[in-house]
Amino acid sequence: MVNELLLFSIIAGIIFFGFGGEIFFKRTGISYYLFLILIGVVLGPLLGVFPRQPLIPVLGVFSSFTLIMILFYSGMDMRIREVIKESPRTLVQVTVYVVSSIFVIGISLHFILGWDLIQSLIFGSMVGGETASVVVIPLSRSLNLGNNTITFLTLESILNSIYSIVFYTAFVGLYKSGIPSWTAPLATIGMNFTIGIAIGVILSIAWMFVLKFFRDFKYTYVLTLGLLLTTYAVTEVLHGSGLVAVLIFGLFLGSSKAVLTRFRQKFDVADLKNQFYKFQGEISFLMETFFFVFLGLVFVIKPSEVLSNLVFGLFILGILMTFRFIATRLSTKNSALHADRYAIFLICAQGVVPATLSISALSDGIPLANTFVSLAVYVIILTNIVTTVGLMMLVRKNRNGNGQKTNEATSPR
Numbered sequence: 001m002v003n004e005l006l007l008f009s010i011i012a013g014i015i016f017f018g019f020g021g022e023i024f025f026k027r028t029g030i031s032y033y034l035f036l037i038l039i040g041v042v043l044g045p046l047l048g049v050f051p052r053q054p055l056i057p058v059l060g061v062f063s064s065f066t067l068i069m070i071l072f073y074s075g076m077d078m079r080i081r082e083v084i085k086e087s088p089r090t091l092v093q094v095t096v097y098v099v100s101s102i103f104v105i106g107i108s109l110h111f112i113l114g115w116d117l118i119q120s121l122i123f124g125s126m127v128g129g130e131t132a133s134v135v136v137i138p139l140s141r142s143l144n145l146g147n148n149t150i151t152f153l154t155l156e157s158i159l160n161s162i163y164s165i166v167f168y169t170a171f172v173g174l175y176k177s178g179i180p181s182w183t184a185p186l187a188t189i190g191m192n193f194t195i196g197i198a199i200g201v202i203l204s205i206a207w208m209f210v211l212k213f214f215r216d217f218k219y220t221y222v223l224t225l226g227l228l229l230t231t232y233a234v235t236e237v238l239h240g241s242g243l244v245a246v247l248i249f250g251l252f253l254g255s256s257k258a259v260l261t262r263f264r265q266k267f268d269v270a271d272l273k274n275q276f277y278k279f280q281g282e283i284s285f286l287m288e289t290f291f292f293v294f295l296g297l298v299f300v301i302k303p304s305e306v307l308s309n310l311v312f313g314l315f316i317l318g319i320l321m322t323f324r325f326i327a328t329r330l331s332t333k334n335s336a337l338h339a340d341r342y343a344i345f346l347i348c349a350q351g352v353v354p355a356t357l358s359i360s361a362l363s364d365g366i367p368l369a370n371t372f373v374s375l376a377v378y379v380i381i382l383t384n385i386v387t388t389v390g391l392m393m394l395v396r397k398n399r400n401g402n403g404q405k406t407n408e409a410t411s412p413r
Contacts, residue, residue, distance in 0.1 A: 006049075010043065010049070014036075014039065014289060014290060014293055015286070015289065017032075017035070017036070017039065017289075018032070018036065018285070018286075018288075018289030021035060021036065021289075022285070025135075033132075033135075033292050033351055033380065033384060034380075034381055034384060036289060036292035036293050036296070037292050037293070037295055037296040037299070037377060037380070037381075038296060039293050039296060040292065040293040040294060040295060040296020040297040040298075040299065041296040041297075041299050041301070042296075043293070043296070043297060044296060044297035044298065044299065045296075045297075045299055045301045046301075050297050052297065052298050055294065055297055055298055056298060056359075056362050056363065059294055059298065059359045059362070059363070062290075062291065062294065063291065063355075063356035063357075063359045063360055064356070064360075065287065066287040066288065066291045066352060066356060067161075067165070067243055067352065067353070067356055068228065068229070068232055068242075068243065068246050069280065069283050069284045069287050070133065070284050070287070070288065070352060071158070071161070071243055071246045071247045071250065072228055072246050072247070072249065072250040072280060073250065073277075073280045073281060073283075073284040074133050074154070074157070074158050074247065074250065075158070075246070075247045075248065075249065075250025075251040075252075075253075075254060076250040076251070076253060076254035076276065076277050076280060077154070077254065077277070079254065079255050079258070080251060080252070080255040080258060080259070081255075081258065087155070089152065089331045089332070089335065089337065090152055090155045090156050090159060090331070091159070092327070092330055092331040093152075093156055093327045093328065093330075093331035093344075094129070094156055094159045094160045094163055094327075095163075096323065096326060096327035096330060096331075097129045097160065097323050097324050097326075097327035098128055098129035098130075098160045098163045098164065098167075099128075099163070099167075100323045100326075100327075101124070101127075101128035101129045101319055101320055101323045102121065102124040102125050102128030102129065102164075102167055103121070103124065103128075104124075104319050104323070105120075105123070105124040105127065105128055105316055105319055105320075106120040106121035106122075106123065106124030106125075106128075107120065107121075107124075108315075108319070109123065109124070109312075113312075115368060116368075118171055118174055118175045119175065119366060119367065119368050121167075121171045122168060122171045122172060122175065122361065122366060122372075123368070123372050123375070123376075125164055125167035125168040125171055125357070126164065126168060126353075126354045126357040126358055126361070126372060126376055127316060127320075127350065127354045127375070127376055127379045128164060128167075128320075129160050129163070129164065129320065129323070129324075130157075130160050130161050130164050130350050130351070130353040130354055131153070131156060131157045131160055131347060131348055131349060131350065132157065132349050132350055132351025132352060132353070133154065133157035133158060133161070135347075135349045135351055135384070135387070136153050136154065136156075136157040136347055136349070140153045140154070140343075140347065143343060143391065143395070145340050145343060146336060146337075146339070146340060148335075148336050148337060149336075149337055149340040149343070149344065152331075152337055152344070153344060153347060158247060161243075161352075161353045162193075162241070162243065162244055162247065164353050164354070164357065165241070165243055165353065165357065166192050166193070166241055166244075168357050168360070169192065169241070170192075172361075172364055172366070175366070176364075191239060191240065192239075192240055192241035192244065193241060193244055194240070195235060195238055195239065195240025195241070195245075196235050196240040196241035196242065196243070196244030196245040196248065197244060197245070197248055198240075199231060199234060199235045199238070199240060199245045200231065200235075200244065200245035200246070200247065200248025200249045200251075200252070201248055201252060203227065203230075203231050203234075203245075203249060204248065204249040204250075204251075204252035204253055204259075205252060205259060205263075207224070207227055207249075207253070208252075208253070208256055208259065208260060208269055211224075211269045211272055212269070215269065215272055220272060220275075221272075221275060221276050221279050224253075224276060228246060228249060231245050231246060231249050232245060232246055253269075253276070254277070256269050288351075288352060291352065291355065291356070292351075292355065294359075295355045295359065295373075295377065296377075298359065298362070298373060299373060299374065299377055302374075305374070309374055309375055309378050310378060312375060312378075313375060313378030313379055313381075313382050314382065316375070316379055317379065317382045317383065317386070320348065320379075320383070321348070321386070324345055324348055325345055328341055328344050328345045329341070332344065342394055343391065343394060346386065346387055346390035346391050346394060347387055347391070348383050348386060348387055349383050349384045349386075349387035349388075350379060350380045350383045350384070351380060351384075354376045354379060354380060355376060355377075355380060357376075358372045358373045358376040358377075359373065361373075
């Protein structure tokens with residue numbers, strides 16, 4: 001059992017490391033997720049400071065709460081008009097990249113490893129195309145990409161997370177029910193999106209009018225957080241996607257001025273919105289930091305499987321990069337995004353979603369869940385390496401190209 005002083009010291013160390021890692025990421029573009037996972041591996045499997053088994057039931061709830069916080073924060077960071085404008089091309093990108101990757105990865109592993117088909121597709125939905133918004137958003141801005149590209153990448157990182165989560169939920173439901181019907185996942189996805197969007201819109205607009213009367217009270221953010229969790233719970237009870245509802249709630253609250261103008265209202269909650277956004281950013285950062293440490297804590301180290309997991313991780317990476325290349329070519333064709341197509345292609349780093357879904361599989365009692373966690377960690381590491389190394393090379397190439405153009409323009413003929 002971990003004593004109190006040691007526990008608090010470890011928590012403090014993780015917070016300091018996470019803060020330092022965020023600064024390191026902003027200056028170098030190198031994701032600190034890998035280091036957080038490594039800390040968890042050292043504290044868990046290697047040193048045994050934290051036993052693995054008691055953590056599994058807690059991590060299921062913790063992973064869901066982490067996703068709620070991140071999606072709410074991401075929604076507040078966007079504007080409805082930008083979302084509508086970039087939605088068609090983003091939908092092409094996400095649909096081609098995520099849906100194709102999920103099914104090709106799932107079916108391939110079914111035939112190669114002999115896994116049950118539905119379990120293979122469950123794993124495919126975990127790693128089939130997420131791009132971590134906490135990496136994508138700051139990284140796209142640090143690269144001086146166009147505003148359209150930044151909006152495109154931000155929206156993609158949110159939509160592909162939703163696709164992965166909804167497909168995962170559908171396939172797990174299919175696995176547990178044992179109903180051999182392929183129309184069930186499609187019907188589930190459509191119903192989840194519709195109910196989630198409807199409840200998110202209704203409750204967010206209603207909450208803006210409530211805030212009109214509570215704006216001068218203390219703890220308004222805490223009250224909003226309570227409604228956010230209620231939104232998630234109510235949507236799930238009604239068989240919708242609670243995460244979609246949370247995202248829509250954040251999106252409408254972040255675009256409160258535009259929404260209230262549509263209702264011909266003269267009041268605004270912009271001051272509260274800015275306060276919420278700041279607090280939500282702090283909480284989201286804290287949740288992400290601890291989550292990746294926890295992921296390392298439940299990681300299973302089997303020396304005999306390291307090589308095989310790395311090989312299959314590279315195989316999955318190959319599938320992901322193939323379909324991302326195709327999706328990027330299709331979605332950026334004949335648009336201003338075409339100039340940034342290589343950056344869009346390379347920003348493929350995965351993070352919270354495959355990690356949380358792999359842990360959720362442990363809580364859901366999926367037989368291959370331990371293998372899923374291990375492979376998901378490999379995919380997260382490999383995709384982050386591709387993003388980091390690829391963008392470093394792209395930036396260097398662009399700098400050299402600009403230097404050559406400058407020399408050519410100034411040299412005598």
